[in-house]
Amino acid sequence: MSSPTNSQHSERTPLLAEQTQVQAPKKASATWKIYIVITGIFAFLAIFSYCLRSSLPEALTDEQAAAVGGFAGQHAFDEYLSVQTEPRAGSSKANRHLREWLLRTVRDLSNNHTASVEIDEDGIQFVDKDGILASDKENGANYWMVESNNVLVKVIGTRGEEDAYLLSAHYGLCYFTVLVMILHVNELTHDGIGIAVMLEIYRNILQNPVEHTVIFNFNNYEEMGLWGSKGMLHHPWAKNIRGFLNLEGAGAGGRALMFRATSPDVMAQTMSSRIFQHANVLGNDLFELGLIKSATDYTVYLGGGIPGIDLAFYALRSHYHTTRDTLEYTNPRSLQHMGDLALAATRGAANSAGIITSEQPEAKPFVYYDILGQFGLTYSLLTSQILNSLVLLALPTYLAYSAFQSHQSNTINTNKACGPAIKRSIIGFIIVTITFVVVLVFSLLVGFLLTKTNPVALYGHIELGAVTIVAAAFFALIATQWAFTALDNKFNLYRSVLNLETATAYGLLSLNWIMLVGATFAAIKGVGSLYFVFWMYVGTAIAVSLQQKSSTGKVHSWAAALFAQICIFYPLVFDLVFLAFDSMRHTLADGTPEIAVYGLLALFTTLLVMCLIPWVHKAGYLMRATTFSGLLLVFLIVITSSLFPFNSTDSPNKLIFKQDVNYTTGASTISLASYSHVHEAVRAITTDEEWATRNTTIVRKTQTEVTVATKRLPLYFADQKSTKKEMQFSFKRVPTSKAKVQRVQATIQTQNTAVCTITVNDHPITYAKLDKMELTVPAKQLTILRQKIGEKYSVEFEYESEQPADGVLTCYYDEWVDGKNPAFIHTKKSIPDWSLLALRGFGVASVNANVQL
Structure with a gap:
């Protein structure tokens, strides 16, 4: 990041008041060494951070x-x-x-x-x-009567x-x-x-x-x-x-x-x-x-x-x-x-x-x-605000003090130096800010492209997906700097700012200063997760300080300044990246939009690579670097787009299992739902006759659900005799003085589940009583969860209607081992090895009985 200073400046010349001179042409070997060092430090800190944070x-x-x-x-x-x-x-x-x-x-x-x-x-x-x-309170969906079991x-x-x-x-x-x-x-x-x-x-x-x-x-x-x-x-x-x-x-x-x-x-x-x-x-x-x-x-x-x-x-x-x-x-x-x-x-x-x-x-x-x-x-958040405020004030205070000292010693030279310095800082800030936007948007676009070429690729290959996003960010950053340099060479836009290495360094410092102001405001509002911005700003300030010392011969390695800039900030952000890796990659099968995960990766990656702008200008050869990084990006996109997203080890596809049984007829269906590759899994578990009954719907906005008929019934409902023994119930109307209200006494006994739900078709339940518990808030369903299983219990409830209505009693069964749910066991054994079963909702099997209320 350093450049020789003009000999006419005194030691008290302000930090931003360096004059720029045209640098001697760089050797290609030196250029690629710089890129290799940048890549090496980036990779080392990523691997080092991952290994340490993952150790148990x-x-x-x-x-x-x-x-x-x-x-x-x-x-x-x-x-x-x-x-x-x-x-x-x-x-x-x-x-x-x-x-x-x-x-x-x-x-x-x-x-x-x-x-x-x-x-x-x-x-x-x-x-x-x-x-x-x-x-459920907003739409009044469900009453719960729950006996504590702690x-x-x-x-x-x-x-x-x-x-x-x-x-x-x-x-x-x-x-x-x-x-x-x-x-x-x-x-x-x-x-x-x-x-x-x-x-x-x-x-x-x-x-x-x-x-x-x-x-x-x-x-x-x-x-x-x-x-x-x-x-x-x-x-x-x-x-x-x-x-x-x-x-x-x-x-x-x-x-x-x-x-x-x-x-x-x-x-x-x-x-x-x-x-x-x-x-x-x-x-x-x-x-x-x-x-x-x-x-x-x-x-x-x-x-x-x-x-x-x-x-x-x-x-x-x-x-x-x-x-x-x-x-x-x-x-x-x-x-x-x-x-x-x-x-x-x-x-x-x-x-x-x-x-x-x-x-x-x-x-x-x-x-x-x-x-x-x-x-x-x-x-505390107050301590965060104080720390941020102190370092925010440090730079302006130092610049003001340096300017005052220079003014006292040499007013003429100071006035001549401040004009170009201010211009250089403004142009550097503009370049860095535009670069930030371009890198973030381009990384998001690459992520969006991958969601189209290979949906759910992050599920099983988030490491490769992340490397692709990093490559996209590097490409966008280098290409943007090449564009700025080309524009300057062709139109002399910057003239006095020929050294973009120095200009972007101070532009980066200015942008980080503004971001720290934002982090301080967020802390005032109770948000503490922008703590890393403090370290990003401090690291950049140290790097700029080392740049100044390098120009006076006190520091001989630009790599030392780079490492000082990122040695704390990078591990903190890498931790957030890996946290996103582990916590979100497998939520895609649950319906989390993949672009949201790409968005987090793009944001964190942009923050990481922005620190490298001055060092890219130091390396030079931007056109060649742009070409190389572009080819690498295309290669990674092709590879990421071609890989199967699931595997049999740590990233199997989660297939949401559900079975519905009709208490009266014994008819049953099973369904599997996931973000992708559902039909392949369903075909693997069905006969030709079952496959012919399939029905496909979109559920939870992002998931495909395939439903097929099955003759494999839960053990407790294998025949009519077992069914009658397992679920015993009666619904009787009882007198009430309320107009246009029906009152019902339900008696329920189940041998192998503690959870049942009563639903009145097209009418809300307005009142319910179970033992000493009374509920009076209108709801569409009444769910009862008992502490003891097998005991008969009675519940009274009311619903608004001039005439008796029909309803549904649904009981939920979760036992599947020892042959208690043949459909679940068959599905578990028959699905491809790159998938496994999960459940959303109530029960492995839901048994529905139509009742007259």
């Missing part, structure tokens, strides 16, 4: 953990996770069996220690007074005070709304690992007591509507909770990420521990801005006024909620990583003065992130 700790045995005061991940894996090998959907008997195992386990552990422990099987009969899902444990701290810290994880994979895709299989990472971690922390605290009380909520029905956490808020213990840690599983292994947080003190305690850190405020901002629509128990606790942390896996989402979410596809080291973070947060909160107090702390946003997954930084 070794799982510790009991003895090893005791020696270092750490988390016994291997013990938790062997004793707690390995027993969770049975599908355990919230509607199934297996779910109840797991609950009984949890109760036995916590009791056995408490009996072996002297700590004061209270175990409550949850005395709250119903978890919500209105029973309406937040996502397992609550309280370990009294050595102080004997009631104020407590909460750990929460859900033990039953259930179902949520259409926002979340569910499959009721083993689900070891969602949320089996969270349960294993909580049990091990429970054991750790029993062995090594803490000062403050800790409550453990092993909750159920999380994905049916976050009912387990809602039930917790209705429990008497809730009034004493001062903070929480929610353990989630949005992926299937890898590192666990602290992705949402409103408890800065607990985060600081966690990051002070000598463990592998992994946290980023970006997730918090994406949720707060409404860019991520799903929810976890964190949302409920925070809505209850409790600050906390959301800790979750996010990588390998292709196995999340699928038949591969099993022990075979996870490992003790992932459990160890989540356990390290959870134990550090829990013991840090429970042993620290000032975190657990008699007053409820305020839930507030703050800045937090890790560096290369090794250590973390956390500070």
Whole structure:
């Protein structure tokens, strides 16, 4: 970036007041060395960042953990996770069996220690007074009558005070709304690992007591509507909770990420521990801005006024909620990583003065992130604003001071120098800004092209897709600089600014200054995820400073200035890139628009390559570099466009499975839905007769769903005798004094599911009563979720109609092992090896009975 300074300037000449002279022609060998060094540093920092941030700790045995005061991940894996090998959907008997195992386990552990422990099987009969899902309130879609099924444990701290810290994880994979895709299989990472971690922390605290009380909520029905956490808020213990840690599983292994947080003190305690850190405020901002629509128990606790942390896996989402979410596809080291973070947060909160107090702390946003997954930084938004403001003021202050000193020493020379310097800075800023727009837009266009030439290519080949976007960004950057140079050579547009290396360096500094102003304003508004802009600006300022020293002979290597510019900024942005890689690549099969992922890659890549503009001008030979980078880009586009997007290892296509059964006729259909390649999968599982019945529709705006008829019925509905035994029900009208209102008493008994829904055709349900629970908000459906399976229950409801109407009783079945759902098992075995099954909605099979009300 350096250029010789004119000898007439004094040492007090302002930083931007260098005169430009025409540089001697560069040798081609020197030029390509510069490009190689640039590429090498870029690649090195990318690989180095990925390797460090992806490393996992070794799982510790009991003895090893005791020696270092750490988390016994291997013990938790062997004793707690390995027993969770049975599908355990919230509607199934297996779910109840797991609950009984949890109760036995916590009791056995408490009996072996002297700590004061209270175990409550949850005395709250119903978890919500209105029973309406937040996502359904706008259109009044669904009443929920839910019997709580949590397992609550309280370990009294050595102080004997009631104020407590909460750990929460859900033990039953259930179902949520259409926002979340569910499959009721083993689900070891969602949320089996969270349960294993909580049990091990429970054991750790029993062995090594803490000062403050800790409550453990092993909750159920999380994905049916976050009912387990809602039930917790209705429990008497809730009034004493001062903070929480929610353990989630949005992926299937890898590192666990602290992705949402409103408890800065607990985060600081966690990051002070000598463990592998992994946290980023970006997730918090994406949720707060409404860019991520799903929810976890964190949302409920925070809505209850409790600050906390959301800790979750996010990588390998292709196995999340699928038949591969099993022990075979996870490992003790992932459990160890989540356990390290959870134990550090829990013991840090429970042993620290000032975190657990008699007053409820305020839930507030703050800045937090890790560096290369090794250590973390956390500070308030106010601190971020102050740091940004200080460095924002530093450059103008320095320039003003330098100009004043120069004016005092040589007024004439200063006036002559300032004019060209200002012009040079303005032109440099214009060039850099235009380049930023061109690079971003061109990278997006290449991403859009790839969505047409090979849809879902990122799903299985995001590394190659990212390299293609990087190549596009490099090409656009170099081509733009070539265009600016060519225009200058032809039309003498810049005249006095012949050295674009220096002009673009200060233009880049100016643009970064403006971006830092924007980041500071965002921090004022509560957005902390632009923390990297601070380091981008500081790095650029250091590089410009080193450029000045280089021109006076104090620094001899331009590569040192480049490395100083990007050594902190690049790893921080690479971390965001890899976070996007792992968290979003496999959401494409769920319906996430691929262009959104390309957009994130394009934005981050643009930020990365913008730092290289001055160094590209230093290298020169822009036409040749443009030609070479263009050919490389075309080659990568061709390769990326030709690859099959799925594979049988880490990127199988997630096919959403659904079976519908008619209770009366026994007719049944199955459907598979995904973003692409659905027909190939359906053809592989069907006979010619079944294939002839296919029907194709578009669902959830982006997914293709293919439905075919099948004779493979769930075991409980294999014949009329089994059907009548499994689902027994009656609907009787009862007198009411209300005009134009029908009142119905329904009696329902199912032997193998806890979840049924009542729908009145074309009429809203205006009132419902189950035991002591009454609901009065109009809704289209009434869903009942019982704690015990096999018991007969009665529910009364009303709907507005002058005449009796027809309705539908739908019950949902999630058991498929041991031949309980032949259609699911056949599909699982017959689909191509580049695909696997998942479920969205309620149940592996839905059984619909038409009823007269």
